[in-house]
Amino acid sequence: MCRCIYCNSEDLSVSDIISYALTGAKLTKKFVCHKHNAFTNENFEKTAIANLVFFRNSLGLTERTGNDIKYKANLIIDGITIPNVFVSNRASIYEDKKRLFPAEQDGKKVLIGNTDKLKQKQGVTDDNIKILDIKDSIVSVTFSIEKLFASDEMLRTISKIAYEWYCYTNEINNFLPETYQDIVDCILMKRPVTEFVEIVVDGNLDYALKDICYLGSHGLFEYIDVDGYKYVILNFWGIVYYKIRICNLNNPNLDLANYYNLYLYGIDGEKSQSCFGTLRVTETVEKSSFVSMPATQAIQQFHKVYTSKLEQLVKTTVLTLSKTKDCVDSLRKSINAYQQYHDFARLVEYEDNERVSTIRLLLFLVEHKNDYAMDKTFNENLKGLYKIEDTLTVTVEEKIEYLKYLLSLHERDSLLNIIADGIEFFDKIYANEKGI
Numbered sequence: 001m002c003r004c005i006y007c008n009s010e011d012l013s014v015s016d017i018i019s020y021a022l023t024g025a026k027l028t029k030k031f032v033c034h035k036h037n038a039f040t041n042e043n044f045e046k047t048a049i050a051n052l053v054f055f056r057n058s059l060g061l062t063e064r065t066g067n068d069i070k071y072k073a074n075l076i077i078d079g080i081t082i083p084n085v086f087v088s089n090r091a092s093i094y095e096d097k098k099r100l101f102p103a104e105q106d107g108k109k110v111l112i113g114n115t116d117k118l119k120q121k122q123g124v125t126d127d128n129i130k131i132l133d134i135k136d137s138i139v140s141v142t143f144s145i146e147k148l149f150a151s152d153e154m155l156r157t158i159s160k161i162a163y164e165w166y167c168y169t170n171e172i173n174n175f176l177p178e179t180y181q182d183i184v185d186c187i188l189m190k191r192p193v194t195e196f197v198e199i200v201v202d203g204n205l206d207y208a209l210k211d212i213c214y215l216g217s218h219g220l221f222e223y224i225d226v227d228g229y230k231y232v233i234l235n236f237w238g239i240v241y242y243k244i245r246i247c248n249l250n251n252p253n254l255d256l257a258n259y260y261n262l263y264l265y266g267i268d269g270e271k272s273q274s275c276f277g278t279l280r281v282t283e284t285v286e287k288s289s290f291v292s293m294p295a296t297q298a299i300q301q302f303h304k305v306y307t308s309k310l311e312q313l314v315k316t317t318v319l320t321l322s323k324t325k326d327c328v329d330s331l332r333k334s335i336n337a338y339q340q341y342h343d344f345a346r347l348v349e350y351e352d353n354e355r356v357s358t359i360r361l362l363l364f365l366v367e368h369k370n371d372y373a374m375d376k377t378f379n380e381n382l383k384g385l386y387k388i389e390d391t392l393t394v395t396v397e398e399k400i401e402y403l404k405y406l407l408s409l410h411e412r413d414s415l416l417n418i419i420a421d422g423i424e425f426f427d428k429i430y431a432n433e434k435g436i
């Protein structure tokens, strides 16, 4: 029988160990009381998650209701900046028939929005409406990496995930104060979080896990350090490695060779485990330890590394079977509208990255139809065919070129057939792998 892992209360509720807002992999257990579930959520988790909103949207995570995540951005359309607009994707802006956005152009106040909506305003005639070119519009978001990954709220959220995950995997079903009082005090904000959570800046770890922890995933493992403490390492979204001090075992780990059992929770809901090892060559080098430093300092010192990883995250579509299925289903809906209006812009969802990548992937699959091995998984096939890992990164230039190619197919009236072939083939792949 479980009791609360923070206070031994029996008034239990289900805890989202890694919040649904941060992963597609459901990881829950009924071992936290109502009071402490609300405490962690209200005091820091909510804020940490809200700070990450733009990147959660980029990863294709959704709200609990299944709706797209909206974030605040500045839009620059045809040279005019519209500040602080709530958007979820490009279609949410261009197909918005309700909102008119106030902006300024050359010192003059202007309104931007759907033309029919504009005409409903008093005194507006066709003459004072100017059609804007949406082709080169920019959605711009500002953020501070320090706030995202080193804020007090984020570090406490990380300590909460680590402790709950640790209890979950070790089947600890109640609060053991003699061992875990310190980490529980940290999570309950009675101790400074910086004493418990640091960021790993150890190139060896990065190297060992670079092919395992991918963008959007959470990877966790525990280990005993040379200092005699037990730690959990948490790789957040393939971007930051956090090191969380769980308890003092007073038993330094002096082994030279160490093996670790890594648990991986994928953005698309997949869970897996793998082993990896480290070997320290000389006695003078510290044995089992991963070099870490205070989070703020690590973010400042390695600012460039984290910026480029975040850029990568925004530019990259994580190619998993279920994510691709969602994208294909959404494309299917747009095709009906395309058949009716022959509107290229809407078919490519106003050049939305995810949409363009989906079409590109479908066309690629059709092209390599004969090489696709149905006895292998989707991701194994992609690795084999693309000669890449399970993500697809496209540069701005590549995307522009590719859109030109699609437009030429559209003008020749052959785009629809090719996409339909792609969807049909993808449906076959999906049914085969899911055993439908």
Ligand SMILES: [Zn+2]
Pocket: 004, 005, 006, 007, 008, 009, 032, 033, 034, 035, 036
């Ligand atoms: Zn409790």
